[in-house]
Amino acid sequence: MRDHAAIKLAFWKSALSLPAGERVGPAPPELVQYIALDNIANDYPERPRATSPDPGLLADLKSAIADLPAEIWALFPKRLAGLYFVDGLGGTGYTDYVFDARGKPVAAFVVLDAGVLAGQSANAWATWKENTPFKADTRYKLEARIEAANGDNRKNALQYILLHELGHVFSVGTDIHPPWNTEPRHIAPASKYPFFDLSWKIDRKANKYRSRFDAGFPQRARTVYYFGAKLDASEMAATYASLHGTNFPSLYAATVPGDDFAESFASYVHVVLMNRPWQITLSSDGAPVATFKSCWDEARCAAKKNQLEQLLKSARKG
Ligand SMILES: [Zn+2]
Incomplete structure (x- = not known):
């Protein structure tokens, strides 16, 4: 390969x-x-x-x-x-x-x-994706909303997916995070990754990335998207409560450093630059339990927002 x-x-x-x-x-x-x-x-x-x-x-x-x-x-x-x-x-x-x-x-x-x-509309796609870390259980429901009713179409599903992937493309050749083709233990100890440093540490012994929030975020290590859900649906509320104590803009951002930046980029462009909605609603037995919104107006993401804005500014110049 x-x-x-x-x-x-x-x-x-x-x-x-x-x-x-x-x-x-x-x-x-x-x-x-x-x-x-x-x-x-x-x-x-x-x-x-x-x-x-x-x-x-x-x-x-x-x-x-x-x-x-x-x-x-x-x-x-x-x-x-x-x-x-x-x-x-x-x-x-x-x-x-x-x-x-x-x-x-x-x-x-x-x-x-x-x-x-x-055949996916934007909200149906986002709801499907954000449910994949959780085992199916009809008592618990997670709904994602990334578009208002009049923009809830396939074009906007594609646009959000595109923004996430463009976040990965943006990182190529930068010091945003360690390259995704290199194992954590092989990252040079002297190398500096300012955006990565806001949320991550390298555990060289275990050859893994750990988030700086893992002590208060026990669900993070079991968060697996798309294949083989590891979290019980009954853990949705606790998982999102933990996430709120971090500077990750979404649960997917908490999985690996590369997706932290891709999600941050996508969410920032979508919410801040394009003024679109982004919200996760959890309910249990039909009753709303919690709402999780994008973090760009919250103190918890202020340093991340600042770095993103600096990165975009210098990319525009260069
Ligand atoms: Zn990704």
């Missing part, structure tokens, strides 16, 4: 010469093969397949791009190898590095699951 064509800059040269908005379409066979190998390496049960996304889905993705703040989309022409559809990805989106001839990550490709996205 380390020598695969799909992760080499040379393979993406012609894609990178197109306008960024045109680097969109079915995944090339080399890419499908690479992500199939990656799923095997990670023990994911799904086997990605090539697909031709229907024209409506492509049109929705293009309009989701067109609808982004122009100054955000303008950050990506150099770093984004493109947005490509497959079927059977497992999860909804996936981003991985593209390396230059010296083995340095210089760009990234984004893969999206056409089948999962085919």
Whole structure:
């Protein structure tokens, strides 16, 4: 896999010469093969397949791009190898590095699951995703709301997924967090990752990332999205109460450093720059139990918000 064509800059040269908005379409066979190998390496049960996304889905993705703040989309022409559809990805989106001839990550490709996205509105997709860490139990309900009723459509589901993946692309070649292709114990002790440092520590002995909040957040280590829920539905309220004591903008952000930044980026652009809703509502036996909102107006996320704004500002200049 380390020598695969799909992760080499040379393979993406012609894609990178197109306008960024045109680097969109079915995944090339080399890419499908690479992500199939990656799923095997990670023990994911799904086997990605090539697909031709229907024209409506492509049109929705293009309009989701067109609808982004122009100054955000303008950050990506150099770093984004493109947005490509497959079927059977497992999860909804996936981003991985593209390396230059010296083995340095210089760009990234984004893969999206056409089948999962085919019929999803924004709130249905977000509700599905945010339920995946919890075992099904009809007594407990979690509802996510990322759009008002008049924007609750597939284009906006795609836009939120896209923003998360663009967060991963944004981090390429920066010191936001350690590279995701390197094991925690191999991160150089002297290296500095200011955004990462707000929430994470390296446990070299266990070869794991730990959050700085783990003592008050016992559910974090059992939070697994998409495959094999480990938390009982009865733990939803306690999990979100713990999350509120952290600087993570969402539960998914608390899983690994890379997703902390991707979620922070997506949530910040969506809520602060685009003025859209973001809310998780928990209920038990039909009665509301708790509401969890985006944190950008709360003191707990102030330092993170400040760093994000600085990062965006210097990216715009550079
Ligand atoms: Zn991610």
